[in-house]
Amino acid sequence: MNIKRTFMVLSTLGYLALSMTNQAVAATSSFTDVNDVAAKEKIISLQQRGILHGVNDKQFMPDATVTAAQGIQLIVNALGLDIDNIRFIQEPKATHYYAKANDNAWYAPALIIAAHNGLQLPADLDPNQAWSREQFLYHLVTAIEQHGQLPMINLAPVAIKDEDALNPSYQGAVQRALHFGIVKLDAEGSLHPKATLTRKEAAEFIYNAIEYLQAHPAPAAENVQP
Template identity: 50%
Template sequence: MKSRKKLLSLSAAAVLSLSLAGQSFAATSTFTDLEQVAAKDKIISLQSQGLVSGVSSDLFQPDAALTASQGVQMIVKALGLNLNAINFFKAPQATDYFAKANNDAWYAQSLIIAANNDLKLDTELDPNQKWTKEMFTKELLIALDGHNIMHMMKLPPIAIKDKDDITLDALGAIQAAIYKGITTLDADGNFHPQADITRAQAAEMIYNSLKYIHPATGQISTPDSTGDVPRNGQSQPMIPADGQTGQVKADSNVYENTQYGFRFTLPNSWKGYTIVTDKWEGLSVSDTQAANVVESGAKISIRHPEWTSEQPRQDIPILVFTVDQWNELQQDKFHIGAAPIGPSELVRNDKYVFALPARYNFAYPEGYQEVEDILKSNPIQPIS
């Protein structure tokens, strides 16, 4: 598995703080100007996670037009981008990448991060320029696609009444954003691509993007005396009856799943790990049924004991397929997720194939390199 580290020479941590400055305020209080805003709850949720900032500690200015610098910062924060894996010969400046930037401005660090994380921004970007709905949607979808989060797959045609107002190179991104529920048309079927996008509209798109990338998990199921998550009174270790997420906490550093038949050996530092259960969904590849779920199965994630919602770490995700499902996936009869490549097989037994999701570590969270090293040691073995 390839690491994305770039080897230069001077530690980025030594030359610049990675916290976004200027308009970045701690979410110590809820914004006071959201009462009439439809996306109020979404904005507050993003604020509580430190993913959006106001123009002051208590004002968000939801109806103000979004500037390019504000839009870039939203995208950088949403994708969790940083400079942790990059070393520099000299301290980077925003003007190294964007001639119209101000190196002393609040947005300088977010521009540097964006430029070093392959966001395809124009070098002539004016940080103070107001972004239209088309501009923000295009940049957001390009960023998601560029980090293998949302591959621009072939989509069914979407009727947009004001399609002629959309620039040709932005049309694909806008159609994908509509199709994935990241943005919507108005009641008349118009997108208004050339209208300035407001800060509230942009924040809502960020929220919807994260919801698409990380579908909400359900209730936590309580394990029974065997350590398995019960379903309908029976000992069934993975998917709870309602398909929602269950969790099992383990004191050993060996996870054994008797329902599907595999054993996963972890380093001693993972003792006390948690098992988080969910499901994968396979979508039809037909244009006319693109949103139809045609297959599904268990997704089992092994979570590091130091994982917290405030400081998440890289999970070890395992997708469980029947052998027939796996064969159909290889024959392109359905697809999983938006990545351009499919899952990779880890091991199999007579009934099931256990696979690693494509681009599982797209955001490179804390511990991703450790997980890569664990997976290189062939830790998963089939059991009868």
């Protein structure tokens, strides 16, 4: 068995084992610390679908911050991204793409998948750094646009009260996130782009993104005569 196939078999078996275990837990339990969270039903729905997991089978810790690694894993899970159709000459490692990564960390497979699925992540990505709301929204929106084959659209910009705090590089993606209904402004019309992303916010954004994709499926490929 060659290196690439060995890696793929082991990764697939490991993923399936983890997925089956988490789905079994989700089918018989729900988080007990989300009762007062506005996005409770969305969080539980994602748990039951195996898209997100708690710190254990009962606790989600909705107010905990989200790291880059956790955010990337959520996007990979939500879009069902993989590297199954890629042939590698040598076993890929997370550090081949992101120097600050740990090849033995739980997140390493997700970083490899992200690198081969067009997620626009910087080479100096720190997997353990907390992500802001604008960072997560940018990577989520660009990922769903690419893999959901969403058409380019002209949007009337939404007035954001704290727009001056928004990274100009993320501005377009954030505007589209507002248009897609992935995120909403608060009662004062602010986005709080630099605020650290919480687990409950990430779950809500992921749920809303999936809902948008389901309501706007990619166009069917045209039949082409040989």
